[in-house]
Amino acid sequence: MAAGVTPPRRAAPRWLTGRQFKRRPAGAAPGLSLAMESVDVAVRTLPSIGRLSRGPPFGRAHGRFGFSPSGRPLPPAPRSEENVDLQSTAFLLHKRWTLYSVTPLYKFSDAHLRNYARLLSAFIAAEKQKGLAVEIGIELDIKVAVSSLPDLKGSDQDHAAILVQLLSRSPASSKSSEDKLIWSGWFCCVSGDGFPENLPEDFTCLPLFLANGAESYTSIVGSWFQKTFDCYFRRLAISPLSLSWMAAMWTGCKMGKTASAIELIFSVPSLPQPLDISYAIHPEDAKALWDTVQKTPGEITQEEVDIFMDCLYSHFHRHFKIHLSATKLVKVSTSIASAHCEGTIKFLQSQYLTGVLMLLTELAISQIQ
Amino acid sequence: MDETVAEYIRRTVLKIPRDEIKSMLQKWGFLSEAELQTINFHQIKDNISQEVVQLCEENSADIKQAAVLDIIYNHIYPNKRMWSVYQMKKTGEEPEIFDFQSFKKKFKRRLLSALENVTINFREYEDNAIWIRIAWGTPYTKPNQYKPSYVVYHSQTPYVFISASVLKSNMPLLCQALVIASSYHDIQEMELRSRSLNSLKDIVFKRYNQNFKTYCPRPPQERNAEPESADLRIIHENRSEKERIERVTWEIFGDGPQPQLEFAQYKLETMFKSDPKMEVLDKKEPFRCLVKFSSPHLLESLRSLAPAGLADAPLSPLLTCITQKARNNFKIKEKRGFFPGSFVSP
Numbered sequence: 001m002a003a004g005v006t007p008p009r010r011a012a013p014r015w016l017t018g019r020q021f022k023r024r025p026a027g028a029a030p031g032l033s034l035a036m037e038s039v040d041v042a043v044r045t046l047p048s049i050g051r052l053s054r055g056p057p058f059g060r061a062h063g064r065f066g067f068s069p070s071g072r073p074l075p076p077a078p079r080s081e082e083n084v085d086l087q088s089t090a091f092l093l094h095k096r097w098t099l100y101s102v103t104p105l106y107k108f109s110d111a112h113l114r115n116y117a118r119l120l121s122a123f124i125a126a127e128k129q130k131g132l133a134v135e136i137g138i139e140l141d142i143k144v145a146v147s148s149l150p151d152l153k154g155s156d157q158d159h160a161a162i163l164v165q166l167l168s169r170s171p172a173s174s175k176s177s178e179d180k181l182i183w184s185g186w187f188c189c190v191s192g193d194g195f196p197e198n199l200p201e202d203f204t205c206l207p208l209f210l211a212n213g214a215e216s217y218t219s220i221v222g223s224w225f226q227k228t229f230d231c232y233f234r235r236l237a238i239s240p241l242s243l244s245w246m247a248a249m250w251t252g253c254k255m256g257k258t259a260s261a262i263e264l265i266f267s268v269p270s271l272p273q274p275l276d277i278s279y280a281i282h283p284e285d286a287k288a289l290w291d292t293v294q295k296t297p298g299e300i301t302q303e304e305v306d307i308f309m310d311c312l313y314s315h316f317h318r319h320f321k322i323h324l325s326a327t328k329l330v331k332v333s334t335s336i337a338s339a340h341c342e343g344t345i346k347f348l349q350s351q352y353l354t355g356v357l358m359l360l361t362e363l364a365i366s367q368i369q
Numbered sequence: 370m371d372e373t374v375a376e377y378i379r380r381t382v383l384k385i386p387r388d389e390i391k392s393m394l395q396k397w398g399f400l401s402e403a404e405l406q407t408i409n410f411h412q413i414k415d416n417i418s419q420e421v422v423q424l425c426e427e428n429s430a431d432i433k434q435a436a437v438l439d440i441i442y443n444h445i446y447p448n449k450r451m452w453s454v455y456q457m458k459k460t461g462e463e464p465e466i467f468d469f470q471s472f473k474k475k476f477k478r479r480l481l482s483a484l485e486n487v488t489i490n491f492r493e494y495e496d497n498a499i500w501i502r503i504a505w506g507t508p509y510t511k512p513n514q515y516k517p518s519y520v521v522y523h524s525q526t527p528y529v530f531i532s533a534s535v536l537k538s539n540m541p542l543l544c545q546a547l548v549i550a551s552s553y554h555d556i557q558e559m560e561l562r563s564r565s566l567n568s569l570k571d572i573v574f575k576r577y578n579q580n581f582k583t584y585c586p587r588p589p590q591e592r593n594a595e596p597e598s599a600d601l602r603i604i605h606e607n608r609s610e611k612e613r614i615e616r617v618t619w620e621i622f623g624d625g626p627q628p629q630l631e632f633a634q635y636k637l638e639t640m641f642k643s644d645p646k647m648e649v650l651d652k653k654e655p656f657r658c659l660v661k662f663s664s665p666h667l668l669e670s671l672r673s674l675a676p677a678g679l680a681d682a683p684l685s686p687l688l689t690c691i692t693q694k695a696r697n698n699f700k701i702k703e704k705r706g707f708f709p710g711s712f713v714s715p
Contacts, residue, residue, distance in 0.1 A: 261659065271677060273670040275662060282657035289641065289656070315641055315656060319701070321685040322674060 088151055089353055092186075097210035098218070099236040099343040101364035102187060104203040105229035110148055113162070116228075117146040120164070123224045143167045143179060154191030154358055159204055161188035166217055183213030185221055190357040192365055207364040208357070209233060210345070236364055237343045240329040246359065248305040250334040251283070251290045253352060258335070259283035264312070265331040266324055277327065279316060283335065370426045377514050378425050378435045382418035385442060390417060393445070397438045400424050432514065436490045440502050443519055444494070447566040450519065450532040454561045454569055454695070455544070457527040457553035465552055467524040469493065476501070476550035483542055488512045497523050505539050518543060521566065527553065528573050530566060560698035568628035572692050577628050614675050614682040621689050627668035633697040635660045635687065640703050655703065668692070 121144040128142075145165045152161035163186040167179035187206035199205060211218040222233045238246075251262050261280040268275040293308045294300060313324045330341045336352045339345045345360065347353050385393055391410050394400055400421070408420045425435075443450065473491050480487050486506025493499050501520040504512035516534035520543070529547055533540060544556045563569050571577045605611065641656035664670040668691065675682035683689070691697055 268670075268674075268679060271670050271673045273664050273666040273673070275664045275667075275670040275674075278659075278661040278663070280659045280661075285641075285654075285656050285658075311641075311643055314643065315658070316660070318642070319635070319637065319639070319685060319687055320660070321681040321683075323679055323681075326679045 088149065089350055092353065093347050093350065095212045096344050096346050097212050099238075099345060099360060099364070100209040100211065100222075100233045101236045101367040102207055102209045102225075102233050103231045103368055104199065104205045104207075105187075105225070105231050107202050108204040108229050110160070110162075113146040113148065117144040117164075119228070120144045120146070120221065120224050124166070124220055127220050141169045142182075143169055149186065149188075152186075152188050152190070152354070152357070154189075154354060154361075155193060157193055158189045158191065159206055161186050162206060164221060166213070166221070183211070183217040183221075185209060185211040185213075185218065188357060188361070190354055190361045192361050207368055208236075208361045209364075234367060235343050236360075236367055238339055238341050238363065240341065242359075242363060243329050243332045243339060243341060244309045245305055246337075246339055247332045247334070248290060248308045249300065249359075250332070250336040250352075251286045251308075252294060252300075253334075253336055255283060255287075255335050260333075260335045262286040263331075263333040264329060265333070266327040267330045268327045277322075277324070279312070279324070281312070370429055371432070373511075373514075374430060374432050374435050375422050375426060377432070378430065378438065379418045379422045380515075381435070381438050381442060382421050383414055387414055387417070389445070390414075390421075393438070393441055394421065396441050399430060399434050399437070400428065404428075432488055433490060436488055436502055436504065436514070436517075437492065439514075439517070440490055440492050440500050440519075443502075444492075444500060447532075448564045450566075451562060451564055452521075452530045452532050452566050452569055454559045454573055455529045455531055455547075455556050456559055457529060457548060457551060458555040458557065459527070459553050467551075469499070469524075472499075472524075472550045476546050479546035479549050480542065484508070486510065486512050488514065488517075497525055499524060503539075503543065505534065520547065522547070522551070523570075523574075524551070526574065529556070530569060560696040562697065563630045565629040565631075568630060571628040572695050577625065577692060611676075617682040618672060618675050618684075621683060622668070622672045627666070627672065628692060630667045630691070630697055631665065632661060632663045633667055633688070633691055634662075634699070636700045638700070638702050662688075667697075 121142065124142050124144065143166070145163075145167065147163050147165075149161040149163050153159070163184065165181060166183040168182045169179050187209050189206045189208065192205060192207060209222075211221075225231060226233060247262065247264060260283065262283055263278060263280040266277040266279065268277070289311060290308055293311070294304050296304065310325075316322065316324050328341075332339050334348075336349050337345060337347050337356045345356070347356060382390060387410070391405065391408075394405055395402070404424050408417060408424070410417060477489050480489060480503070484506065485508060488502075488504040490502040491499060492502075499520075499522045501522065502517050503520070504514045504517040506512035513534075518534045518539065519532040521530040522528075531540075531543070533543075548554065548556050559573075561569065561572065635658075637658040637660060638655040640654075662671070671684060671688050674680040675684055687699065687701065
């Protein structure tokens with residue numbers, strides 16, 4: 001790890017705000033909402049009353065993320081292949097995705113995906129005319145493809161994921177096989193059960209959006225969706241609390257001999273000379289520790305996550321006399337996935353893909369409410 | 370002049386910041402002062418380098434002469450490379466007078482007998498530092514001038530600083546050549562790496578130590594008397610603890626600037642111990658971890674941890690021993706029979 005790992009932070013882009021989705025005065029507990037507008041703010045929220053939600057493979061879903069001690073159900077064995085076509089989702093792995101929460105889309109229909117692709121294409125061309133495209137001087141003919149990913153969902157209530165891809169065709173060739181993928185983004189909802197209550201018919205709920213590619217394209221695509229479906233995108237930061245949940249849960253997953261280390265990266269930017277600390281634990285040893293901590297039958301509690309993290313912190317303190325708990329946890333990396341507090345994720349294992357998406361869906365839903 | 374030489378000179382000049390080009394060419398001394406006068410050093414670098422190549426062409430520069438320019442560049446900007454430290458060992462105690470000519474001859478002979486295709490250059494500097502540049506080839510290919518290894522050897526010391534190219538396979542040969550040429554018996558890599566060559570020298574030659582304890586004996590609280598608040602109602606609650614932390618930190622790190630290192634890495638193979646009440650892991654095997662600290666200036670960063678409240682004072686000896694032990698790469702195993710607070714680094 002080179003010095004100064006944490007990339008410079010910048011505020012989330014301010015897009016056009018569409019008509020705000022009206023919040024329903026639901027029976028859910030008020031609780032603190034995670035303030036994630038600017039990625040500079042990543043507060044450790046106090047746990048609120050409610051239950052942590054989960055769906056397979058991490059267990060059944062009920063309440064909202066980040067809440068205490070009832071905890072989340074235990075992760076069962078990895079998802080069996082028959083439920084997920086691993087081939088079709090392989091392209092999602094090993095890429096860094098930037099996370100956003102999206103309010104429900106108004107009058108979105110799966111039957112019109114081709115139309116949307118056409119309209120978005122025209123919009124992008126118009127934006128380029130206005131001079132808002134990324135690369136100056138490069139004439140890119142951009143083609144848009146919008147498709148549905150029926151396998152990416154948690155329960156039947158979820159809406160299937162929607163994938164948007166921007167391809168560039170060099171002016172010289174007209175063969176579609178030579179199109180180059182320059183940007184992708186997908187909306188999904190994995191086990192967003194019961195969110196929101198009493199959703200009117202015209203609304204489609206796809207609260208999580210993941211983007212990979214140039215920021216300016218994300219901005220253009222996002223603007224079009226916001227204008228067309230009256231929704232609102234917001235960068236989704238991941239708090240240190242959520243990151244430690246991910247560390248604990250992913251440590252507990254059964255992995256083969258090829259498992260890589262559980263790596264936690266802490267940052268101390270406020271010193272005269274910034275310091276980054278990478279703390280990597282052998283996956284077998286980390287799992288052994290977690291297995292002794294995780295005692296509640298059928299679920300994981302906030303308390304267990306705290307104990308697990310405290311064990312790691314105190315082992316570190318024993319050696320270095322440094323209080324890791326006073327630093328900021330910015331990144332968690334395991335064989336399953338790697339997540340950064342700025343709100344980026346990399347999926348590394350197909351069979352745990354939906355499990356991780358479930359967590360992220362919850363985070364997104366939390367941010368919207 | 371060979372095209373490859375021309376291209377190499379052109380690229381080397383392009384690396385140099387524009388304001389420095391003239392002085393570096395003067396240090397190089399290959400082009401005469403009169404020739405240098407003909408170059409316009411205020412145009413864009415592309416054009417400057419073309420003019421330089423043109424003049425070198427007229428003077429039929431060869432690769433060895435071009436390599437000297439590369440040495441000069443790296444001597445002024447050593448921080449662009451990562452340096453490792455090696456220590457040579459002698460069994461006998463007879464002090465040998467260092468003969469530069471003999472060193473060069475033996476070094477070249479060893480390398481050339483193994484590899485025909487190498488470019489070797491030497492340059493001696495005032496502080497007794499000998500810079501050696503080696504461009505490596507294979508029996509079938511010419512030396513790759515763009516990935517040379519650099520060796521800095523202070524002949525009065527057993528220490529060698531090496532910035533290897535990516536071709537690690539040449540290291541054993543390089544080490545052997547150094548040992549033979551300098552009449553030592555053995556060479557060993559120390560666990561110390563950094564981009565700051567001068568800091569590595571400071572650590573290994575113990576130059577950083579001279580600034581405190583004997584030189585400036587007064588502890589901080591007498592020197593940095595904080596301006597007392599005019600308002601007597603404001604008091605520092607933890608003043609004595611704060612002063613203790615400052616004093617302890619000063620005792621460890623001293624006053625002066627610390628040598629500059631970018632990272633410290635620890636491979637931990639110690640047992641996991643916890644509060645027995647918690648009933649967590651109690652294995653007989655080590656809890657294996659790898660910890661890496663990174664910073665633009667690691668030691669300054671560590672120095673500020675305790676005063677910032679992020680660490681206990683005194684800081685762990687694992688961190689404070691870095692300069693004294695001249696290493697930033699450690700393997701820590703459990704020491705048997707001792708209180709768990711103490712560790713040994715093999």
